[in-house]
Amino acid sequence: MRLKDKVTIITGAGQGIGRAYAIGFAKEGAKVVVADINFENAQKVTGEIFSLGGEALPVHVDVSDEKSTLDMARQVADKFGRIDVLINNAAIYYGLRLQPWNSYSVEEWDRVFAVNVRGTWLACKAVVPYMIAQGKGKIINISSGTVVVGIPFLLHYVTSKAAIVGLTRSLATELGDHGINVNCIAPGFTMSEASKTMEGKPPGFDEIVAAMQCFKRSQQPEDLVGTAIFLASEDSDFITGQFIAVDGGFTRSGG
């Protein structure tokens, strides 16, 4: 068990890729905090972890709201006494529609940034004091391969995920003296429900993406779990500030 008793907060763990991280971490012995704005889903995933014999805590959080992220961190510290790992996976992704760059309302643009960028910062702001007190911690942010290749028709989303790269590098620099690792994973196009049902995809889109990868099959949520476990484990203690693409070779490049 590579993550025995590591207290791990995973935001957006109520469905999709976040759920896969939650289950994968529980199997490695982590105490998993299933944090989501959809509390019902967080409870469902917690139930799945219990049925596997794991330990988990469902938490309602809106990462775009500072009071809510502070409450989340406090609840976790009260229950488990520490916070070892934070995965900033929550994002506005499900329900996005592929559409031209100038077609979004200002409200939609701002909401994507409030959750994807401010939410990542606020979760760090709430959790890092506990990690500093421990002298150690692991933060795993979630960017996207879309920022490397400049995927069209999701401009607000792609721009928000590019911000995560800068946030990761700058924060890694500021937190190095506290023994805190900050890295980001850039998933390729992954067959979560959100990707499968995305409106505006041209016919055959999923297959075209798979054909552009080195490994010519669609990426599944479980394909991301091993890298997250590695970044949360002691095996990655000297790795920080990095952008790691996990995409079957789709981008074949750094961030």
Ligand SMILES: NC(=O)c1ccc[n+]([C@@H]2O[C@H](COP(=O)([O-])OP(=O)(O)OC[C@H]3O[C@@H](n4cnc5c(N)ncnc54)[C@H](O)[C@@H]3O)[C@@H](O)[C@H]2O)c1
């Ligand atoms: N699926 C892909 O192809 C892909 C590719 C690259 C990056 N990503 C990133 O991976 C992550 C997970 O992707 P997914 O496909 O599972 O997406 P998803 O939209 O299915 O899951 C996002 C989760 O975040 C939660 N969430 C949304 N707003 C929230 C808020 N304000 N506070 C707390 N939780 C909130 C949702 O309820 C949901 O459970 C996201 O960060 C996404 O941007 C996904």
